[in-house]
Amino acid sequence: MSLLEATKLTRNFGGLTAVYEADLHIDSGELIGLIGPNGAGKTTLFNLLTGVYPPSSGTITLTIDGKTEDIGGRKPYRICAAGIGRTFQNIRLFKDLTVLDNVATALQQNRPYPLVSALFHIPPFGATERRIRSESLELLEVMGLAGKADELARNLSYGEQRHLEIARALATHPSLLLLDEPAAGMNPFETAELTALIAKLRADFGLTVLLIEHDMSLVMKICERIYVLDHGIVIASGTPDEVRNNPKVIEAYLGGEEVGNA
Numbered sequence: 001m002s003l004l005e006a007t008k009l010t011r012n013f014g015g016l017t018a019v020y021e022a023d024l025h026i027d028s029g030e031l032i033g034l035i036g037p038n039g040a041g042k043t044t045l046f047n048l049l050t051g052v053y054p055p056s057s058g059t060i061t062l063t064i065d066g067k068t069e070d071i072g073g074r075k076p077y078r079i080c081a082a083g084i085g086r087t088f089q090n091i092r093l094f095k096d097l098t099v100l101d102n103v104a105t106a107l108q109q110n111r112p113y114p115l116v117s118a119l120f121h122i123p124p125f126g127a128t129e130r131r132i133r134s135e136s137l138e139l140l141e142v143m144g145l146a147g148k149a150d151e152l153a154r155n156l157s158y159g160e161q162r163h164l165e166i167a168r169a170l171a172t173h174p175s176l177l178l179l180d181e182p183a184a185g186m187n188p189f190e191t192a193e194l195t196a197l198i199a200k201l202r203a204d205f206g207l208t209v210l211l212i213e214h215d216m217s218l219v220m221k222i223c224e225r226i227y228v229l230d231h232g233i234v235i236a237s238g239t240p241d242e243v244r245n246n247p248k249v250i251e252a253y254l255g256g257e258e259v260g261n262a
């Protein structure tokens with residue numbers, strides 16, 4: 001069942017076309033990779049799908065629970081509310097808040113308190129606070145960070161901060177989760193752990209996942225389908241085997257060498 005459909009998506013920055021007439025089709029429950037050389041337009045495509053930039057042209061539709069919405073050009077908070085959550089290539093956390101509060105703030109955005117009860121700390125403020133705390137702890141547990149709930153985010157290791165980013169994205173209750181280089185900066189052991197975790201999250205939360213990743217072992221191992229961008233153009237899409245053996249991909253992506261094996 002179709003979840004996201006992008007048609008002829010284009011984004012220009014002045015004279016530079018970062019994404020050109022990209023077509024994407026994502027079915028509910030799929031785990032899809034988005035790869036391509038540096039500067040190919042991958043993050044720009046994420047930014048279009050999440051409203052950071054409006055498309056110069058083209059359409060994006062999201063279908064959830066039988067309801068189809070045209071989300072192209074909407075503000076990021078509205079797209080997040082519609083069901084698309086994301087992480088960023090450069091980690092964006094509240095470094096001086098605790099790990100728990102980083103997740104709680106993301107949950108609160110989804111469930112604002114009635115103003116009067118928040119001002120006077122009267123019900124349902126207290127009950128909502130407790131629910132947010134317990135759901136935050138559950139998400140930290142899932143991401144292996146429950147033991148660090150009271151630490152400041154800045155004191156986490158790099159890999160842990162990446163996990164916390166995913167916990168924050170999950171707190172927005174997405175149907176479609178976009179992960180921008182989730183394994184960047186991780187060692188092979190951490191990457192293998194994260195690979196297993198992403199597959200588990202997809203199953204446990206019933207998520208659809210689109211991920212940008214330079215680590216080919218991760219992409220080839222868990223993605224069912226892969227889109228390949230080069231100079232802003234989708235030059236190939238298909239299963240890991242189809243993509244790995246596609247001459248255009250070999251030429252564009254690795255300058256003629258075979259794309260990495262799983």
Ligand SMILES: Nc1ncnc2c1ncn2[C@@H]1O[C@H](COP(=O)(O)OP(=O)(O)OP(=O)(O)O)[C@@H](O)[C@H]1O
Pocket residue numbers: 013016017018036037038039040041042043044045089
């Ligand atoms: N806000 C912007 N203003 C001007 N140019 C931009 C902007 N954002 C991206 N670009 C340009 O668009 C092109 C695509 O960049 P983008 O970051 O989307 O590529 P990428 O595939 O994610 O690269 P990487 O793998 O290095 O992160 C690049 O030439 C980049 O310089």
